[in-house]
């Protein structure tokens with residue numbers, strides 16, 4: 001048994017890790033043939049991609065996927081800790097599973113992902129959720145087959161969570177959710193320690209994958225006719241800093257852009273690590289999509305400092321303008337937190353002012369949520385929930401106004417869309433433009449999913465655009 005420890009997870013001392021190749025334990029291949037699994041994923045793209053690995057590992061054991069948890073022999077929750085509601089959703093699901101397990105004694109239940117890295121969550125599971133058969137963390141996902149097998153054969157609660165990142169494991173098998181767009185991890189973990197954020201404790205320190213491993217994965221995706229790859233990391237702009245003297249995200253983007261892949265995306269970018277040469281590469285290659293997610297969090301310098309974000313409103317705006325200037329037609333989206341402890345009406349107005357200046361194409365807005373063990377947890381928080389909700393509403397009104405205004409500019413213009421399918425509700429094709437906008441469109445002929453087509457925009461809405469295929 002290994003239970004998580006926050007002191008270890010927080011430590012910033014230099015860690016050493018090796019790059020190792022994943023190996024299957026052949027003894028347990030297909031051991032659970034005929035059994036069914038249900039996998040529920042919460043949280044970000046990182047978790048979605050981890051679930052693609054989890055699925056492949058379970059299939060190796062012989063499990064088959066089902067989409068209704070009532071039909072499953074194994075239920076696994078891949079969890080997220082970022083805000084309290086993500087945490088509550090997973091515990092709510094555990095409550096429902098508890099009922100099911102009282103009727104279905106042989107049901108196996110597992111929990112993994114970011115919540116598994118939290119000592120308080122694991123304590124609670126060991127105390128009040130004895131029916132959970134196994135727990136593993138984000139650092140030992142590749143060990144799932146053996147952990148699960150042990151939990152079943154020994155019939156006792158199996159907790160295997162490492163507080164520190166272990167080796168960088170390459171070649172973990174993957175069942176991709178999609179046949180034309182794919183996620184590729186380039187860097188794991190985060191070293192930024194923004195004072196409100198739990199991610200550095202649940203995902204460990206920054207570890208870049210070797211460029212050779214990334215480029216090989218990209219080549220394989222191209223061979224399999226993938227059309228779009230998204231490079232993933234909590235802060236992709238820090239790529240390479242930990243292992244190379246002189247090879248950055250800019251170099252990696254350039255090496256990938258020279259390949260025969262129509263669309264390259266990357267996320268998320270921390271403004272602090274964004275260099276001019278990266279912006280130039282994004283502007284230079286037409287297959288690097290003109291779409292940057294640049295979380296700002298707040299427009300108040302006082303709050304940015306308390307958040308530990310390492311930039312000011314002014315330096316953010318300077319970077320924003322530079323990207324807009326160097327990357328033609330670039331759409332910029334953001335994340336914003338309202339109600340950080342001590343945020344005054346003046347601070348909040350600074351955020352509104354910044355939004356008025358940036359006129360974002362998209363924005364994810366959140367109310368600050370206290371996360372156990374983070375420095376912001378200890379700050380005095382006098383702002384009432386009512387007030388925070390009111391600020392969120394005011395903020396959303398402004399961001400929505402600009403989503404629509406930006407979309408309106410596309411009316412009567414032609415955009416390139418990667419076709420994703422036909423929407424059930426509207427019976428129209430849908431897909432995303434280069435600037436990552438959702439486009440619903442009609443076409444008088446059959447289109448292949450995964451093809452890139454030209455669409456003329458007929459009308460703009462706040463969160464999507466309608467159009468017709470240009471034939």
Ligand code: SAH
Pocket residue numbers: 082083196197198199233234235268269270295297335336337366367368369370371
């Ligand atoms: N690595 C990414 C963010 C990942 S988390 C980045 O720094 O850009 C996604 C978003 O969740 C963050 O940008 C932030 O806006 C929000 N978030 C993180 N911790 C939060 C908290 N404690 N309360 C509310 N929102 C939070």
Ligand code: SF4
Pocket residue numbers: 190191192193194197198199200234235270
């Ligand atoms: Fe969290 Fe900040 Fe790291 Fe993003 S950069 S994951 S917000 S600590």
Ligand code: F3S
Pocket residue numbers: 042043044045046047079080081082113114198199202203
């Ligand atoms: Fe959530 Fe972990 Fe992602 S906390 S947002 S799943 S890195």
